[in-house]
Amino acid sequence: MASTILIAIGVLFNLFGCIGLIRLPDVYNRLQSATKTVTLGTWSILIGVLVRYGFIDIGVKALIAIPILFFVATVSAHALVRGSYIFGIPLGKKSVKDDYKEQYEK
Secondary structure, three states: OHHHHHHHHHHHHHHHHHHHHHHOOOHHHHHHHHHHHHHHHHHHHHHHHHHHHOOOHHHHHHHHHHHHHHHHHHHHHHHHHHHHHHHOOOOOOOOOOOOOHHHHOO
16 A cells, blocks of 8 residues: 555656656756656655565665665756756746856856
């Protein structure tokens, strides 16, 4: 029962992340939505798999995948955002803060 709830929560997070990819205004917000989806949604699904199957092969693989996903998702999202900024993709019209402006201003 607990595993089903965790997996359902993960699927909902993934669904909301997909909606965010469609509805958010610029690449920076979309990448933030995608990163949150991976870290929260996929983690919840993997923890649900671990709870469901225990510490057999599939549960251990799910447990190993959690920290790998955390580091890969955050580092790749940061690299994509930074590359997009350097390439010159503008922020959305309603963005209020530009943390990279001072660093890349010449």
